[in-house]
Amino acid sequence: MQVGRLFEIVYILLNRKNITAKELSKQFEVSVRTIYRDIEVLCQAGIPIYTSKGKGGGIGLLNSFVLNKSVLTKEEQEEIITALQGLRATNYTSTNQILTKLTNLFGTDSLNWIEIDFTDWSDQKKEALQLLKAAVLERKVIEFDYYNSSGQKAKRRVEPLQLWFKNKNWYLKAFCHTKSGFRLFKLNRMKHICLTNETFLRVIEPDSLTYLHEQKSLNQVSFTLRVDPSQAYRIYDECDEEQISKEETGYFLVKYCYPAGEWIYDFILSYGNQAEVVEPEYIRTVIKNRLKGALDKYL
Known part of the structure; x- marks a missing residue:
């Protein structure tokens, strides 16, 4: 003591x-x-x-005193402080106390170089991330209801291995007991997550996760939109410069490549009459039929 x-x-x-x-x-x-x-x-x-x-x-x-830290170089000390600041920005618990101690120990200034704000997220998503973090670190099996891209619900029991943030979405890498294999689960589709008392020893198998990443990449849909100049703010918010070209008329041609799913049609329709699908033809047809169906409800 x-x-x-x-x-x-x-x-x-x-x-x-x-x-x-x-x-x-x-x-x-x-x-x-x-x-x-x-x-x-x-x-x-x-x-x-x-x-x-x-x-x-x-x-x-005495002001000149700092604890002996010769085991680490100045660069290593700065890397540790920088990493902790990045971790603090994600609201990782207890980081502030650790950061304060190490800053004092190293006798350095703590420059707050990063801030991440999740205030637009619902409390439910924050709670889900905290629960999943605990499950991964404590190696606890979890159960949840999962909705696939068709909206079908299924009960899943998995060994959570890693949280993955990709293309504006959170995913969970896990070994699924239900499917007897490695799977990726989109956090938005995971409901009623429950932490069990069952523990596991499995670790991430690089080959399996590489396969998952490749599968995710294969299920991509490419399409091009012609977008009204009034939507320039949105285009430059959502797209990289190499995706965008401009016609003489002032309209934008924007090339997208996104994971397949029903949400793509909702995304296109969110432009209203300010965008038109240039290609592929089958997406033009789907959008045309959906617009006709919506119009029929008002006639």
Whole structure:
């Protein structure tokens, strides 16, 4: 207990100019006398701690002091801090405390280089990500209802191996007990996720996951839209520059390549009368029939 308390005291002093013995005793739930004994032990160990009396006084460290960190190079220290900042941006729990300790330990400034805001997500998705993270780290089997691209629901029992963010969507890489094989599950289609008490030992098999990635890439649909100039803001928000060309009329020709699914038609129709499918012909036909069907409901 004392060794752990001694390290905590040093971390506190690294983070604050000074602190009173009374504050420390309250934080560690020990007597003021015990705190002074700890300070004496630290001084004997060569930690340059000083005490000052009067208003604004207390216990402090010499400003020039940093803990020995020679095991890591300056570049390695910066990489660790940078990685933790990136992890903190995804709301990973306890990162702030770790980041503060290591910043003080390395005697470096913590430049906040990244921020990721998920405020447009529903609470349900945040909860699902937290639950899946726990399942992956704790190697716990999970169960959930899964809706395929046709809207059919099936119960799945899987060993979660890794969360994967790809093309604006979250996926779960897992070994599915139901299908007896590796599968990718789209997070948006996973409902009623339940963490079981059953654990597993399986690890990611690179060949299997490479196959999954290839399968995902094979199920792509390519199509071209002619889009009204009024939609320029949306085109440049959603597309890379190499996908876009401009006609003399001012209209945009935009080439898309997206995972296959019913959602593609909804995406095209979301442009209303501001876009037209140039190719392939079968997608033009599907859109034409859907528009006719929608019109029939109002006639």
